[in-house]
Amino acid sequence: MADVLNDFKKDVFRTMNCVKIGKIISFNGIKKSAQVQILFKAVNADGTFTSLPVLVDCPIFTLQGGASAIQTPITAGDNCLVLFSDRNIDLWFQTGSENAPSNSRCHDLSDGIVLVGLNALNSPMSAYIANTLRMFNGTTEIDLGPTLVTIKNATISLGMLIQNFITALESLQVVGNIALTPASIAILEAQKLLFATLLL
Numbered sequence: 001m002a003d004v005l006n007d008f009k010k011d012v013f014r015t016m017n018c019v020k021i022g023k024i025i026s027f028n029g030i031k032k033s034a035q036v037q038i039l040f041k042a043v044n045a046d047g048t049f050t051s052l053p054v055l056v057d058c059p060i061f062t063l064q065g066g067a068s069a070i071q072t073p074i075t076a077g078d079n080c081l082v083l084f085s086d087r088n089i090d091l092w093f094q095t096g097s098e099n100a101p102s103n104s105r106c107h108d109l110s111d112g113i114v115l116v117g118l119n120a121l122n123s124p125m126s127a128y129i130a131n132t133l134r135m136f137n138g139t140t141e142i143d144l145g146p147t148l149v150t151i152k153n154a155t156i157s158l159g160m161l162i163q164n165f166i167t168a169l170e171s172l173q174v175v176g177n178i179a180l181t182p183a184s185i186a187i188l189e190a191q192k193l194l195f196a197t198l199l200l
Contacts, residue, residue, distance in 0.1 A: 017084040017107045021118060024078040025054055033057045033093075034074065034114050036082055058082065058112040059093055072116070073137065079118045085111040140198075153198055161198060165191045 022036040041049040063070045089111045091099035133144040139154035151158040168191050172184040
């Protein structure tokens with residue numbers, strides 16, 4: 001009897017969907033949902049393996065609270081964590097309100113919720129920096145350290161731009177009390193272009 005119960009327990013665990021690692025196949029920014037391929041194969045009764053079907057219309061988790069949120073670009077190929085709801089989420093996804101389950105579905109592949117941002121060891125993401133909050137998009141980066149803030153792109157930082165700007169101001173020459181010389185205007189215009197490479 002113990003062996004039968006253990007085999008039954010193993011079968012239940014093998015078929016229950018709790019948390020799986022997946023990959024984004026496509027993302028719908030309007031519906032805030034994604035299609036996801038699970039990166040674990042199912043084990044068949046004969047010992048062979050089968051890819052799980054692509055999950056469709058999975059809600060994407062967004063870090064938010066009140067009227068504030070952080071939206072990151074989600075693209076095909078992003079790795080993610082898929083959490084499977086205890087019960088059917090269809091009515092909640094449509095209305096956002098409390099509902100009775102529309103059927104008896106439990107821990108089903110149809111009820112996945114996606115958290116994007118899981119990384120394997122071979123991920124190209126840069127290493128974490130101690131005591132620093134880092135936000136980046138492509139080559140644009142903001143580092144919030146305990147005492148300093150760094151804003152930069154691939155070529156220059158905001159701190160360097162400001163230093164250059166102050167140096168340019170120090171070298172300005174004026175005619176009389178208010179008019180700038182053409183050379184001084186050219187220096188300011190050059191600094192304006194440099195600021196434009198980093199800031200809107």
